[in-house]
Amino acid sequence: MRAMQVGMVAVALESAGGSARATVVGADAAEASAPNAPRPGQVSPHTLAPGTPVRTTARTTAGMGNGAARNFSFAACQAQLADDPDGTRDYADDWQDHGGGAEAEYCGALADMALGDVGDAAATLDRLSRVAHWPQGWVAPSRHPPSPPVPSPSVPSRAVTASRGDTTPQPAGVVGGAQQNGTQAGIQDGTQAGPHDTPESLRHRAHVAEEAARAWQANDSPRQALDSATYGLWLDPHDMTLRVIHARLCVDMGMAQQAVADLTPLPGDTALRVDALVTRAAANRALGHIDLAATDIAAALQLSPHNVAAELECGILHERQGRMEDARADWQQVIALAPDSHEADLARQDLSLLEADPAAP
Numbered sequence: 001m002r003a004m005q006v007g008m009v010a011v012a013l014e015s016a017g018g019s020a021r022a023t024v025v026g027a028d029a030a031e032a033s034a035p036n037a038p039r040p041g042q043v044s045p046h047t048l049a050p051g052t053p054v055r056t057t058a059r060t061t062a063g064m065g066n067g068a069a070r071n072f073s074f075a076a077c078q079a080q081l082a083d084d085p086d087g088t089r090d091y092a093d094d095w096q097d098h099g100g101g102a103e104a105e106y107c108g109a110l111a112d113m114a115l116g117d118v119g120d121a122a123a124t125l126d127r128l129s130r131v132a133h134w135p136q137g138w139v140a141p142s143r144h145p146p147s148p149p150v151p152s153p154s155v156p157s158r159a160v161t162a163s164r165g166d167t168t169p170q171p172a173g174v175v176g177g178a179q180q181n182g183t184q185a186g187i188q189d190g191t192q193a194g195p196h197d198t199p200e201s202l203r204h205r206a207h208v209a210e211e212a213a214r215a216w217q218a219n220d221s222p223r224q225a226l227d228s229a230t231y232g233l234w235l236d237p238h239d240m241t242l243r244v245i246h247a248r249l250c251v252d253m254g255m256a257q258q259a260v261a262d263l264t265p266l267p268g269d270t271a272l273r274v275d276a277l278v279t280r281a282a283a284n285r286a287l288g289h290i291d292l293a294a295t296d297i298a299a300a301l302q303l304s305p306h307n308v309a310a311e312l313e314c315g316i317l318h319e320r321q322g323r324m325e326d327a328r329a330d331w332q333q334v335i336a337l338a339p340d341s342h343e344a345d346l347a348r349q350d351l352s353l354l355e356a357d358p359a360a361p
Contacts (some may be wrong), residue, residue, distance in 0.1 A: 004257075071102055077107035085114035104132055113215055122215035128227050129209035130237075133196040206236035213245050225249055240267035248279045251286060253278065260284035274304045281313050290320055308334045308343040315350060324358060 072095040081088045092100070092108030099354075106128055112121035135313075207233025216225035229246040235237060247262035263280045266271050277300035284293040294317050300310040317328030331347035331354075338344050 011361075036054070046324055072098065072104070074103050074107060077110070081110055085111050089115065092218065102128055109211075109215075113218070118215050118218040119221075122212055122219050122221065122224065122228075125208055125212035126224070129205050129212055129228065129231065131205070133198075133201050146160040176290060202235045203239070206232040206242060208240050209234075209235065210239070210242050210245065213242070213249070217249075222249055222253055240272055243267070244272060244276050244279060247276070247283065251279060251283045252317060254286075256286040260287070270303060272308055274300045274310065277303075278307070278309045278313055281317070285313075285317060285320065290317060293317055294321075306337055308341055309339045311337070312343045312347055313352075314349065319350075319354070328354060 005197070040301035072091075077088055077091060077095075089108060089111040092104050092111055095104035097108065106125055107123040109121045109128070112118070177308035178231065209228050213225045213232065216222070216228055216338070224245070226249045229242055229249060230243045233246060236242070243262045244267070247259040250256065250259040250262065253332070260280055260283045263276045263283075266276050266280075275297045281293040284290075284296065291315075297310055297317060298315045300307060304310065311330050311334045315327040315334070318324075318327040318330060328351065331351050334341075334347040335344045
């Protein structure tokens with residue numbers, strides 16, 4: 001039995017530098033970090049020789065501090081990120097030195113991602129997602145499907161509890177009312193939804209938790225990625241993008257049944273629905289439900305006929321069914337459609353294994 005695996009579907013959903021949401025991170029973070037603690041990737045000035053230049057960093061504080069008077073803004077940060085990540089990193093440092101707070105740190109984390117410093121970015125984004133009560137006035141873009149899933153009455157969403165003043169944390173590992181088989185929601189550090197959180201601020205924080213999960217994925221840290229995704233869903237159980245990311249991570253970590261639960265019902269958005277179908281197919285395949293997996297892949301390919309992740313999974317399912325020539329054709333199609341993609345690399349590996357042992361499923 002070949003150990004073949006679909007590439008990370010969630011990574012392809014959105015990129016931090018391209019279609020990233022313009023998430024403005026809040027800044028009421030007295031508990032977020034020690035006043036003299038170095039930022040991730042920064043060397044403490046106490047360890048350097050006298051005279052060595054040090055990049056100083058202000059503590060995350062409420063509001064925008066003196067940065068507002070200097071005309072710093074997250075919009076300006078995002079505008080230059082794709083073309084000049086180095087310049088964006090410098091901009092974020094300058095903004096932070098002038099009291100930019102959490103927004104400046106978020107800007108810097110996105111620059112770190114673009115520069116390949118994914119470990120530092122992931123740690124910063126994860127910490128910022130746990131900062132309560134982001135700045136008011138910024139409205140998160142709506143990504144909810146027309147008929148979002150309803151959390152279990154026994155586990156209300158953070159938006160519901162915040163609106164009524166109930167900030168009692170739910171058990172770790174609970175996502176939308178479903179137990180997560182030991183995954184950690186990350187709420188033990190005392191940074192759960194506070195009395196000043198609003199439904200909007202909780203959605204903002206969930207967006208940053210999503211970015212943290214992506215960064216941990218890029219850093220090849222699936223456990224931390226799962227923790228960030230789980231925490232984000234604890235904040236906003238209706239976030240379907242986070243549900244797909246969480247489900248993909250569950251598949252990769254051997255928690256296929258939870259992945260199926262995450263994606264039932266499926267999201268309403270067409271593009272996200274395709275990713276969800278491919279992920280649920282991989283989960284059902286892992287559970288031995290080949291017919292259910294094949295049904296999901298057929299639906300995904302009907303919605304997106306040239307989706308390489310769906311073609312890759314289709315080949316795996318055909319091989320499991322003993323249809324070797326169909327599997328070969330699927331994987332060759334993946335390579336033809338996107339020769340430089342991660343899915344194409346996996347398809348080449350599968351073709352090599354098929355050539356070495358054509359009869360073995």
